[in-house]
Every structure is written in structure tokens, then in C-alpha cells.
Amino acid sequence: MTILLVDAGNSRLKWAELDAAGNASVQQALAYGERPALAAFLDLLDRYPCATHITLVHVLSGLFDDSVMAACQERAIGLHIARSAAQAYGVVSGYQQPSTLGADRFVGLVAAHHLLGKKACVVIDCGTAITLDALDGDGRHLGGLILPGLQLSADALIARAQNRLSLSFEQPSVFADATSRAIGGGCLFGVVGAIEGICARMQPAFDTALQYVLTGGDAQRLQTWLRFECHLVPDLLMQGLRYITEHEACTRC
Numbered sequence: 001m002t003i004l005l006v007d008a009g010n011s012r013l014k015w016a017e018l019d020a021a022g023n024a025s026v027q028q029a030l031a032y033g034e035r036p037a038l039a040a041f042l043d044l045l046d047r048y049p050c051a052t053h054i055t056l057v058h059v060l061s062g063l064f065d066d067s068v069m070a071a072c073q074e075r076a077i078g079l080h081i082a083r084s085a086a087q088a089y090g091v092v093s094g095y096q097q098p099s100t101l102g103a104d105r106f107v108g109l110v111a112a113h114h115l116l117g118k119k120a121c122v123v124i125d126c127g128t129a130i131t132l133d134a135l136d137g138d139g140r141h142l143g144g145l146i147l148p149g150l151q152l153s154a155d156a157l158i159a160r161a162q163n164r165l166s167l168s169f170e171q172p173s174v175f176a177d178a179t180s181r182a183i184g185g186g187c188l189f190g191v192v193g194a195i196e197g198i199c200a201r202m203q204p205a206f207d208t209a210l211q212y213v214l215t216g217g218d219a220q221r222l223q224t225w226l227r228f229e230c231h232l233v234p235d236l237l238m239q240g241l242r243y244i245t246e247h248e249a250c251t252r253c
């Protein structure tokens, strides 16, 4: 019996195997590049012919949803797709229309709530987009923000400049002395400043000090420059998917 936990984001597929004892393997990632996300997902199925169950979270289209369901049905793989809900797994959505909150954000909140032992926190997911979501100790989501991610900010700037500009995130300095590092540092310190500023604006809504949970492909790079302590959890969504898999298994038995 092989259980796979899968997160299909906007740029990359991430996955881990769940063993019988309930431990998740090290998270792996594959960038889609020019290929559709579905191609990466089907490759994953080929790579794990013994997979019996998949718990999936994705932020892609309904078409992706349908294709994944058909592919799993064909292979007799049990599939659970994690969705955003008004209330589930100890988390209460802060959105007016809970189904419109990204399912990845909801799964990240579930993971952080249980990982931190129900402490008030901000979940900061630094992916293609950056999302910041505030959660109180009772699991109530107060809402959050979405901004362009680090790579996307730089890509957008370069594309608008007819691709004349180069980019480097190496050795960032606010006193950059070359174009590539001026853009890399500008986007990096811009994003870092935005995260710090948004978190400072969230804190007054809480009567305890917020904890910060950082995840996503750019988490490590950004953590280096953030001027507050945070928990770096690169596989936060895998942990949320693990919790959901276990919970769903319990409700089935």
C-alpha cells in the first residue's frame, strides 16, 4: 500500500510518500517548465505504479481536477482532493465565500494549526505567489493577502523591459553595483519588506505574540533576510495533507 501526498502549485509539483507508520518521506519537487501540470502528474503516476491512494491539493483548473480523477479511476487509485471549506480539521475560514480561498492556503493553515499546538500564527507561503494568512489559537482564520512571488516580480519587470535586463539573486545588497543584482536585490528586499510590513500590521489584532511559519520554494532564501524569527517548514503542505489523509481514513473506518 503506497500513499502519495501531492501538491500541484502554479509552477511546480511537490510530493511525498506516506509510510504505514504515518511518516512522510522527504518532499520532492518537479518544475512544470513548458509542460502542462497534468503531464507532470501523469509522470508521477508512472513513477509510482504501486500507488494505492493519493491525497491531492491543487490550485489549478476544473479541467485538471477532472483529468486527475479520470487518471486515478483508470488505475484504481483512491483519490482524495483537499478542498477549502468553511470549517474543517480545526480551521474556520475567514473568507466570505470559503470555497474561493485557495485550497493550498487552507491546507497550510490546517498544518500550521496542528504543528504549532494551536498558537496564533501567520502562514507565509513563498511560491509563485506569496500568501500571508493569519490564524488565531482557536483555529479561526482572520483572512490574508496575496502578492506576486519573488521570481514572478522579477520576471514581470524584465518582461516589461523587453527582456533587456538580467537578474541575479546572488549576494543581494541594497547598494547593488550592477543591473542584475539591482533587480534581484530590489525584488528580494521588496518582498522581504512587504512580508515584514504586512506581519506588523497583523500583530495588533492579537493579544499574544504571533508565530511565523514560512514555506514554499523561496522560503529559505527569504528567511535569510527576514528580521523576525520564523519556523521554516518547507514541507508544510505535505504535513497538512498527511493530517487530512489520517483524518479521512478515520472517518471512513
Ligand SMILES: Nc1ncnc2c1ncn2[C@@H]1O[C@H](COP(=O)(O)OP(=O)(O)OP(=O)(O)O)[C@@H](O)[C@H]1O
Binding pocket: 008, 009, 010, 011, 012, 013, 031, 059, 104, 125, 126, 127, 128, 129, 130, 149, 150, 151, 152, 215, 216, 217, 218
Ligand atoms: N529548483 C527549483 N525550480 C524551480 N523553482 C524553484 C526551485 N527552487 C526554488 N524555486 C523557487 O520556488 C518558487 C516556486 O515555489 P513553489 O514551488 O512553492 O510554488 P508553487 O506551489 O508552484 O506556486 P503557488 O504556491 O503560488 O501555487 C519559484 O518562484 C522559484 O523562485
Ligand SMILES: CC(C)(CO)[C@@H](O)C(=O)NCCC(=O)O
Binding pocket: 009, 010, 059, 100, 101, 102, 103, 104, 105, 127, 129, 131, 146
Ligand atoms: C493565491 C494562490 C495562487 C497561491 O498558490 C492560490 O492560493 C489561489 O489560486 N487562490 C485562490 C484565490 C484566493 O485564495 O483568494
Ligand SMILES: [K+]
Binding pocket: 007, 009, 010, 104, 125, 127
Ligand atoms: K503552493
